[in-house]
Amino acid sequence: MNGPFDFTLGLGDDALIAAQRLAEWTTRAPEMEEDVALANIALDQLGAARLLLSYAGELESAGRDEDALAYLRDDREFRNALLVELPNGDFAVTMAKLFFLAAYQLPLYTALAGCADERLAAIGAKARKESAYHLDHGALWVKRLGDGTEESHRRMQAAVDQVWPYTHELFAADPAAPVDPATLRPAFDETVGAVLAEATLTLPGSGWAPAGGRTGVHTEHLAYLLAEMQVLHRAHPGAQW
Amino acid sequence: MVNPREAAASVVDPEIRVITIDELGILRAVEEDPASGRVTVTITPTYTGCPAMDVIRADIRRALAVAGHADAEVRTVFSPPWSTDWISDGGRAKLAAAGIAPPAPVPAAGVVSLTLAVRCPQCGSPETEQVSRFGSTACKALWRCRSCSEPFDHLKAL
Numbered sequence: 001m002n003g004p005f006d007f008t009l010g011l012g013d014d015a016l017i018a019a020q021r022l023a024e025w026t027t028r029a030p031e032m033e034e035d036v037a038l039a040n041i042a043l044d045q046l047g048a049a050r051l052l053l054s055y056a057g058e059l060e061s062a063g064r065d066e067d068a069l070a071y072l073r074d075d076r077e078f079r080n081a082l083l084v085e086l087p088n089g090d091f092a093v094t095m096a097k098l099f100f101l102a103a104y105q106l107p108l109y110t111a112l113a114g115c116a117d118e119r120l121a122a123i124g125a126k127a128r129k130e131s132a133y134h135l136d137h138g139a140l141w142v143k144r145l146g147d148g149t150e151e152s153h154r155r156m157q158a159a160v161d162q163v164w165p166y167t168h169e170l171f172a173a174d175p176a177a178p179v180d181p182a183t184l185r186p187a188f189d190e191t192v193g194a195v196l197a198e199a200t201l202t203l204p205g206s207g208w209a210p211a212g213g214r215t216g217v218h219t220e221h222l223a224y225l226l227a228e229m230q231v232l233h234r235a236h237p238g239a240q241w
Numbered sequence: 242m243v244n245p246r247e248a249a250a251s252v253v254d255p256e257i258r259v260i261t262i263d264e265l266g267i268l269r270a271v272e273e274d275p276a277s278g279r280v281t282v283t284i285t286p287t288y289t290g291c292p293a294m295d296v297i298r299a300d301i302r303r304a305l306a307v308a309g310h311a312d313a314e315v316r317t318v319f320s321p322p323w324s325t326d327w328i329s330d331g332g333r334a335k336l337a338a339a340g341i342a343p344p345a346p347v348p349a350a351g352v353v354s355l356t357l358a359v360r361c362p363q364c365g366s367p368e369t370e371q372v373s374r375f376g377s378t379a380c381k382a383l384w385r386c387r388s389c390s391e392p393f394d395h396l397k398a399l
Contacts, residue, residue, distance in 0.1 A: 033373035033383065040375040047290025051319065122320035126289055129322060129399050137374060 004117065005059040006079060007177040009069070010214055011108070012052030013080035016070055017222070018101055019045035020229050021088055030091055037137060041098070044130040051123045071233035075223045076216040083166040085213070085222040092145055092152075092159035099138030099195070100163060104170045106131040107187035111179040120178055139195045146199025153200065160196065161204050168209035242309035245280045246271040252304050255296045256378045259339040262297060266327025269318060273310075280305055280313040285323050287399070288379040325380075325398050337362045342384065342395040359395050361386035371395075 022042035029035035053066040064072075083101060088094045109131055112124025145156035173182035196203050212218065232239065249271050250263035262268045262284065270283040282301050286294050298315045305313040325344035328336075333343035342362045358367045366388035374397065376383040381394045 033375070036377070036383075037373055037375035040379055043290035043292070043379055044288060045290070047286075047288060051289060118320075122318075122322075123289075126319045126322040130288060133374060133397075 003176075004120075004178060005056055006214075007174070008052055008056040008059060008120065010079040010081075012049050012056055012069070013078050014084050014101075014105075015045045015049035015052060017078070017080045017225065018084040019043070019049055020225055021084060022094075022098070024088055025094065038094075041134050041137065044127075044134065048123065048127045048130070051126075055119050055123070067233065071230045075218050075226055078216065078218065078222060078226070079214055080222075081166070081169050081213040082210055082219055083163065083170065083213075085219060085225060086163065086166065087221055089159065089162070090155060092155040093162060095138055095141040095145065096156070096159040096163040098134065099142050100167050100192070102131055102135035102138050103188050103191045104167070104184060106135050106191075107184045108179060108181070111184065115178045117178050135191070139191075142195055142201070143199040146196070146201040156199065157201050160201055164204045165208045165210055168206070169211040169213060172211065172214065245273050245282075245305055245308065245310050245313075248304045248308035248310065249282050249301050252297065252300045255293045255300065257336070257339075257341065259335045259341075260328075260332045262301075264329045264332030264335065266329065266332075267297075267323060278310070278312060280310045282313065282315045283318055284315060285318050287323050289319075291379055293378075323399070325396060328396075336396060340393055341381070342393060344396045344398040347398045359384055361389060361391065362393055363391045364389040
């Protein structure tokens with residue numbers, strides 16, 4: 001279905017948009033340590049995004065580098081999953097998004113590390129080590145909030161219920177891709193099941209499964225995010241620090 | 242002229258200024274073309290998003306130029322991925338002396354375990370606790386000693 005370019009672009013966009021959303025917490029997190037943690041995770045995502053988008057540009061062979069792909073495309077040209085573009089919401093929603101994303105990216109990057117494409121394999125081998133820390137951090141907060149006070153439990157469950165439908169899109173089958181996302185589902189389900197059980201949270205039933213990100217059909221939230229992320233580059237093309 | 246390997250190896254990490262890039266294990270190769278004299282340095286980042294890479298590249302070129310190797314190129318590779326196991330024994334000692342607890346060996350199978358005891362670099366006590374697994378740079382976590390109450394950085398195993 002999708003060639004290596006679309007596949008790589010999708011993963012790069014996932015990382016880029018996740019980085020931008022997480023960075024919105026900088027100076028606003030509930031405590032200093034969390035501010036530093038979310039900024040660090042955003043930086044890891046940005047690092048992976050730069051590698052993936054640079055490689056996507058090479059695969060495309062149309063002269064677009066990482067900056068052209070990040071700053072000079074409109075929302076309909078982005079291929080990230082809807083999950084990462086959703087607004088941060090309260091801290092529980094951010095943690096639900098972080099946890100689900102890491103539970104998907106860790107087996108994804110691990111599988112990439114063993115794929116036939118040397119460049120993707122190198123990126124996967126590098127990024128999976130960082131993903132392990134992201135997953136650990138997200139899982140820790142899901143458990144702390146879920147198995148915490150009555151109010152933290154209520155809000156963490158609401159966050160899981162709100163974000164969960166958007167996870168299905170991550171695993172849409174693509175047998176021609178370097179790694180078929182459908183093959184990552186068992187590992188994801190196992191991680192999520194174990195953490196939610198320990199957090200005394202309930203996994204929502206499967207039903208509504210919004211999708212469209214991989215074909216450029218996004219929520220209204222992405223265009224606002226891009227407007228802020230791209231404004232400097234578009235106002236001052238080629239500007240450097 | 243100073244040997245290009247020695248010149249590149251002397252570059253100090255811009256974020257942890259007590260340790261060289263060679264001791265940190267991110268300097269992967271230094272090659273000099275015997276015919277042209279052109280030097281090619283290969284480095285690898287600790288973390289994919291490490292913001293110090295541009296400075297490190299510039300510092301390497303500057304060190305080589307000072308050593309008489311103006312014609313130099315710095316390449317970045319990602320495979321094999323950097324591991325804290327590549328930090329030299331000398332580098333670990335320097336980190337500890339600077340108040341940064343060095344990393345434990347990376348467990349097999351790539352599973353990152355966060356439960357290992359970390360010794361306080363100030364008083365040596367194993368009675369320490371993690372304050373945050375993310376710290377002042379991408380490669381560090383923030384810890385606190387329960388014996389002497391000092392907070393300290395810990396270079397986390399990767």
